[in-house]
Amino acid sequence: xVLHPILQDLVKTPFxxxxxxxxxxxxxxxxxxxxxxxxxxxxxxxxxxxxxxxxKKSSRLFSADDVICQEGKPQAAVDRTLDDTIFKGWIQIDxxxxxxxxxxxxxxxxxxxxxxxxxYTGYAGPSAQRIWTAVYKxxxxxxxxxxWCNEKKVMYKLISGLHSSxxxxxxxxxxxxxxxxxxxxxxxMLYDRVWKHPDRVRNLYFIxxxxxxxxxxxxxxxxxxxxxxxxHVEDLKTQSLVRQLLxxxxxxxxxxxxxxxxxxxxxxxxxxxxxxIQNQFRxxxxxxxxxxxxxxxxxxKLQVNGxxxxxxxxFFVDGKNNLQLQRNEVIALFNxxxxxxxxxxxxxxxxxxxxxxxxxxxxxx
Ligand code: FAD
Numbered sequence: 001x002v003l004h005p006i007l008q009d010l011v012k013t014p015f016x017x018x019x020x021x022x023x024x025x026x027x028x029x030x031x032x033x034x035x036x037x038x039x040x041x042x043x044x045x046x047x048x049x050x051x052x053x054x055x056k057k058s059s060r061l062f063s064a065d066d067v068i069c070q071e072g073k074p075q076a077a078v079d080r081t082l083d084d085t086i087f088k089g090w091i092q093i094d095x096x097x098x099x100x101x102x103x104x105x106x107x108x109x110x111x112x113x114x115x116x117x118x119x120y121t122g123y124a125g126p127s128a129q130r131i132w133t134a135v136y137k138x139x140x141x142x143x144x145x146x147x148w149c150n151e152k153k154v155m156y157k158l159i160s161g162l163h164s165s166x167x168x169x170x171x172x173x174x175x176x177x178x179x180x181x182x183x184x185x186x187x188x189m190l191y192d193r194v195w196k197h198p199d200r201v202r203n204l205y206f207i208x209x210x211x212x213x214x215x216x217x218x219x220x221x222x223x224x225x226x227x228x229x230x231x232h233v234e235d236l237k238t239q240s241l242v243r244q245l246l247x248x249x250x251x252x253x254x255x256x257x258x259x260x261x262x263x264x265x266x267x268x269x270x271x272x273x274x275x276x277i278q279n280q281f282r283x284x285x286x287x288x289x290x291x292x293x294x295x296x297x298x299x300x301k302l303q304v305n306g307x308x309x310x311x312x313x314x315f316f317v318d319g320k321n322n323l324q325l326q327r328n329e330v331i332a333l334f335n336x337x338x339x340x341x342x343x344x345x346x347x348x349x350x351x352x353x354x355x356x357x358x359x360x361x362x363x364x365x
Contacts, residue, residue, distance in 0.1 A: 003212075004345050006245045007338040013238040014229040016335065017114045018051045020328045021301055022100050022107045027290035029134065043116050043294045051110040052229035055327070087224035090327040097278055097308035099286035100301075113302075113335060116295055118166075119173030119183070123293035134287050135159055155277060159284070161207030161340075162303060164200040167193040168343040187353060194347065195354040196361075201347060207307070208340040214310035215337060219246045221323055225330060274315060281308060299339075305329065306336025 010016055023043060092103050101107075136159060171193065174186035194200050215222065223246055227238040285304050291297040309329040316323050347354075 003245070004341045006241055007334070007341050010238065010241045010245065011335055011338045012114060013227075013241065014052055014231055014234050015227045015238045016331055017112055018055060018110050019113055019298075019302055019331055019335070020055075020108045020110055021298060022104075023109055023111075023294060023298060025100070025107075025289040028286055029290055030130075043111055043298050050112065052231070054228050054230055055110065086221045086322055087226070088322070088324070090226070091324045092326060093324065095305075095308060095312065095326070095329065097281050097285070097312055098305055099282050099289070111298060116298060117173070118169050118295070118299040118339065120170045120175050120186075121293050121295055122175070123291075123296050127292040128296075131287060131291055132163065134290075135284050155280070157203045157206045158210065158307060160200060161203035161205075162307065164194050164204040165207070165303075165340055165343040166299075167200075168204070168346055169339065172342075172346045187350065187357070190347075190350060191354055191357050195350075195358070204340070204343055204347065208337075208344050210314070211306070211310045211333070211337050211340060214313040215246070215333065218313045218323065218325075221325070222246060222330065225325075281311065302332050303336050303339065306332035306334075309333040310336070 094101055094103055136156075168190060171186045171190035173183055174189065176182045176184045176186070194204070222242060225242075227235050227242065229235055229238075281304075285301070285308065288297060288300045288304055291300050305328070309325065309332055312325075312329070313323065313333075
């Protein structure tokens with residue numbers, strides 16, 4: 001896959017490897033029940049000296065009131081006509097699709113994602129199960145599936161696709177022998193948790209295409225954005241990789257449309273439904289605070305944030321204002337795309353072996 005190597009290089013750049021996250025947080029739904037005691041669960045946070053200098057300076061601070069105050073004011077109109085660029089600097093504004101207050105810098109910490117890879121941690125059992133159950137329940141109240149409107153089906157597929165992707169990462173980097181610290185692939189796990197359920201594989205492709213489509217839609221914005229970390233050479237490389245990804249990649253323009261986002265949320269109940277789904281998504285983001293394994297929480301939060309950003313881009317309907325993204329949202333968006341691309345590649349590469357296991361499974365004993 002042409003896309004994958006570019007993404008792999010991109011997420012290693014200084015701009016994309018630092019993610020701002022609130023790791024120490026109370027679960028708003030139930031008492032913390034499941035800290036995972038494996039060494040692999042802990043996240044190693046960056047000392048402040050490590051993360052890029054421009055990240056420390058606060059971005060332009062916007063509040064929701066600022067945005068509303070500008071509306072209709074003559075000076076705002078002048079601003080808009082004079083300014084023909086789309087990207088206007090990184091902003092710091094609370095994302096309505098997520099639960100954490102992203103403007104509360106004091107509660108946030110920077111994590112070097114390259115030092116904290118998402119892989120098997122041993123987090124399992126009732127605590128992990130409770131999270132998944134809560135996530136599915138939040139989004140998909142118990143409607144019989146025929147009654148689901150299109151929008152609800154979309155949300156279910158996204159969550160299930162993300163769940164598949166996490167399972168694929170666990171299976172692709174599994175602790176095979178703890179005494180020898182031997183890591184490798186657990187193909188049986190890939191088969192049992194993902195391949196055996198064709199809908200889970202389909203949902204993985206679905207979320208991958210949706211995020212790809214969001215990146216394509218925001219291409220002009222993402223091209224103009226500043227990827228500044230103070231390291232000129234690295235930053236030029238980042239900019240070049242982003243361009244390669246956005247424009248030189250035939251896959252992006254050829255990418256199949258997973259659904260028509262223009263016509264979704266447009267029915268009679270469209271705006272209400274969008275609001276309802278935004279609230280549900282915010283609750284899913286809150287549930288991530290209850291994940292009882294620090295590293296799973298980190299990647300859960302990043303990927304939910306990335307998905308929230310993709311949805312924000314795809315369903316951005318405010319004709320009066322331009323799309324505005326936070327630096328952290330773009331970091332989450334590209335890291336999520338990379339994780340999904342990795343999952344799709346792994347499932348694709350393992351296809352022949354999985355088919356063999358399937359034949360073996362269905363052959364009479
Ligand atoms: P689970 O994966 O816990 O699934 C629970 C139930 O959901 C299944 O029994 C099945 O009925 C249903 N289900 C499973 N997959 C799908 C799907 N794709 N679509 C629809 N339904 C499905 N563990 C790690 O080792 N490393 C991690 O980085 C990690 N990150 C995590 C992040 C989050 C946010 C959460 C909630 C958990 C994470 N875990 C991680 C734990 C991991 O996801 C599993 O919960 C754990 O491995 C136990 O798996 P399980 O077989 O019991 O089934």
